[in-house]
Amino acid sequence: MIDINTRIGWIGTGVMGAPMCAHLLSAGFPVCVHSRTRARAQALVDAGACWRGTPADVAGGCDIVFTMLGMPDEVESVYFGEQGLLPAVQPGRVLVDMSTTSPSLSRRIHDAAAEKAVRTVDAPVSGGDVGARNATLTVMAGGDRDTVASLQPLFDRIARVVSYMGAAGSGQHAKMCNQLVVAGTMIGVCEALVYAARAGLDCEELVEAIRPGAAGCWTLDNLAPRINRDDYAPGFMVEHFVKDLGIALDEAYRMGLKLPGLELAFDLYRQVRHSGYGRSGTQALVHVLRAMLME
């Protein structure tokens, strides 16, 4: 049972992790924090969190440990490394990975933890940095149903909706589905804006004209206006999207699926990254499409 004395660990204090952790801290829970770059945790420490030098140190003194990391190799080393969570965690504790990582890795963490009587939940989110700051994220959770349910008082501090998707890895699978839809809308919206500009249409009027109908989507509402004012600041970074699409593609292959839209998206977004937009927002796809004139 979670109460106000439940000791929370938090690893990963980037653009997503820092505000999520801050919500738990300001709710009054005792929080221990670790991140690869200590400076990025300083604001949390100033607000009352205890710094811990390694993931193992976090695991040692916390009942529930959350991780929110950028890349699968970080997740791998935070869980399996010599100073990682799994070698140090005590029976009965709970590990919650909110990073977007591969369903296979989530299952591997689950199985390794189960051998130590430790429960794990994969709980990737959508909603981006804005959702993290406003505590309006959507959580897609995989793992034991009762364990996910028991975390609700903590999820309530950082998310608007928690959807239970099934056994370990299912939260990650749901996130992959989310990214598949996002990939499709990104390609559609960016190609429409490239076409519109070339055809001499007013791109702002176009967006207003097509928004109310079957073309309506979050990307058209939120990212098309940014493209129209040449704003490529991230929201969600290209290099993270490439990572997610690569995971989705690996999992699709593993399941014997051929998904041509996903293949195209992965290929295009690698070109976007290669063109120097790795740390731009995903709307930077439009640059690569604009450059793709016919021979």
Added chain:
Amino acid sequence: MIDINTRIGWIGTGVMGAPMCAHLLSAGFPVCVHSRTRARAQALVDAGACWRGTPADVAGGCDIVFTMLGMPDEVESVYFGEQGLLPAVQPGRVLVDMSTTSPSLSRRIHDAAAEKAVRTVDAPVSGGDVGARNATLTVMAGGDRDTVASLQPLFDRIARVVSYMGAAGSGQHAKMCNQLVVAGTMIGVCEALVYAARAGLDCEELVEAIRPGAAGCWTLDNLAPRINRDDYAPGFMVEHFVKDLGIALDEAYRMGLKLPGLELAFDLYRQVRHSGYGRSGTQALVHVLRAMLME
């Protein structure tokens, strides 16, 4: 100036045209109607419309003629045929093509009409059969701005929004942009559902989980639930979407654009048609994707 005595002509009484024409008729305008298949105009004739045997006969006695046809070759013959509109229309009249057709054809109609001092508007719509019945369509209009504005009292009877997009052909260009976005969302949503089923997720729960975030789109809200209950009835028919995507591709090539998402969508939807789903709804894309297992 349009008043209640303005004589309206209407050509094309299919699933879209019939209810649109009925709205003008029930508003009290005198309406002459023609369609390729007379039986499909009978309900309108019973409601007070005058039947005319050819487009030329419609043009002869009407101030403003609307066309709402399925395929560009029908538009071509209704406008340019021996018994078509253009040979018969009188100076000062207005021709409004609400079909989705090529921007190039719209400009050709405009130029031929201009030689006879006849004004034309290309005014394709989005919103589908439901929008047509409920008079909640979105109109994307190209042509002379004042002419478009003068039609507002008629558009008000069939549409919720009219967006002026620019010179002749611009309405069609805007519709192509609409279809580009729709194509992206269709591919993304269908691939996500194929992936989800294969990963063992509950597809209905998945849709609810990802709807509130960046994956949110009209297609997810409206067509994913149909796929989840195996309902492939059209909404919008595959064969019409193939036609639209083909037009968009031709226009993109003409403008020197390479749009890989559009190319993929056109290729996939031709496979959908070839697989026997030409008269199914566009959500039938999922059948082709499901069959696309890895070798």
